[in-house]
Amino acid sequence: MTASPAARAPLSTHTDVRLAAGYIRRSDARKQGDNHSAEVQRAAITQLADQLGCVVTMWEQEEIKGRRIDRSGYQRILEAARKREIHVILVFSLSRWGRRPLERVQRGEDLDRLGVEVWSVQQGQDKPGFMRYGYAGMDEQAVRDLAANVRPARRRAAESGIHMGPTPQLGYRRHYPAWDGAGKRPPGALVVDEATAWIVRALYERYATGDESCRDLARWLASDPRVPAPRDAAAWADYHVRLILRSPLYKGCVSYDKRPQGHYAHAAPGDAMVGPGQQTALIEEGLWRRVQERMDLMGQRPTRARVRHAYLGAGLLVCAGCGAAMRPHVAGTVVGHKGSYLCRTSLRNGGCGEAGYRLDLAHEALLVELRRLRGAPWTTRGEERLRGGGVRAATAARLKQEIAAERAALRDQAEALAAMRGATKGGGIPNEAVRAFLALSETTEARIAGLEAQRALAERAGPPIEDLRALWAEVHRTDPRAAVEGLDYAGDPDDAAPVRRLLLKTVESAKLVERRPATHSRWLRVEVTWTEPVRLLLGARLLTLDPTPEPPVLPTPTELRTAAQRRWRERKHTDSE
């Protein structure tokens, strides 16, 4: 068998039984003509496994969840391959395995090294060499062509007044005209759904009077038994109301290309259009306009009774467990909730298991770190050290390495292309494969040109001393403690703006490293990665960093209880006097 039987030994006791992972991926039904169902893919893969004499020990399926694609199954298979728990990966089509040509080629090479084979029902084995490039390039081309055809067609339909988005839950339903079976099925038309249209009219009329906010109206929707439950959430919320009140659909218009969509064919920013639609209007133009005006007005000022928070750590705090961004999260329904930062992964699917922490404690911890930055006097010696600029040299060196790697890839591609051309003469390789492959080489060349430009910039430009000096002055000037003193979580976020600005300029990311006590923490410590300008200034010793302050001695739960009891006794004492 292989040269290293020891490495393969833990796989199974019978060396002739090979363990396989089956990988199923469904794509958006609109995008792919060969969009076979998960069951079809699974059956075909099982049959292929039989033919190859493999046992499928793991199945993974890639799902589209909302607008995101969960690729954790793909990652789990690669992990199993790395741990040598599987010998073979089975997919329905290679185009479903690895989405970008380069990703597929690189992944293929990694798996070759591990001795793991990739087989597809449609294309057979993914063998190293030029066919891998050829297929990868062809699939990429096919997806691009499809995207280029679909988008303009949808836009043309929208321009003729057909609503191309999802059917709204309230006000309209789709009516599909009879289809004679010839040509393409005609699109469904929106017709007024009287059972729910009254709700839309009521929302517009009530909002226009100015007495009720979107939140009030959402509360009404949630409590009125005549209103159906929302189909995408547990209860009606103010954002539902806002979407309904903002939709030009209800005044008889259609909109399209409001926001860029799709990976390959993006709508240009100016492409957004609103035009007359084919559906009957529910709201007359004047009322619709009044509602827009009131919404524009309301958008500019904070709604009543809503606590605005200063999210000093937003975009800076990352999860210590998985590295994802920490999201500020405030439970609007809990009175006096101080808010917390939660890991994005945990928010989405209970993923990484890292506990969140309190907003105010995290801010305090960030400020403790920020206060450690101290400005040393600006000296010519320091300025000279800055001009020496070690960081830029490191960037240039890194870019040089990346360029070398891309050049090597290009060389491989050129060799493969030469081999392909040879084979094409013999009639073996389809011409599209060669063309697709040429396109792939072109993108590699373009990437090299881009990297070269970056490298030239890194090598030529000296450090922007003026910018560094301005930042140095700002660190000198701003006293973070004074700036946020007396700013409790409910304070005006604008007061924290100078500190937030300074944080954004100085901190690249921060991560929790210590919490006391471990649960219901009352004190946190974060570790900060400084931005490049700060690192340069620290390197030139124009800024210095104070030592990390000692953690506070926190009273134990018993001490806290005793203190509370004492306060209670004292209060009782004064009351009885």
Ligand SMILES: [Zn+2]
């Ligand atoms: Zn996490």
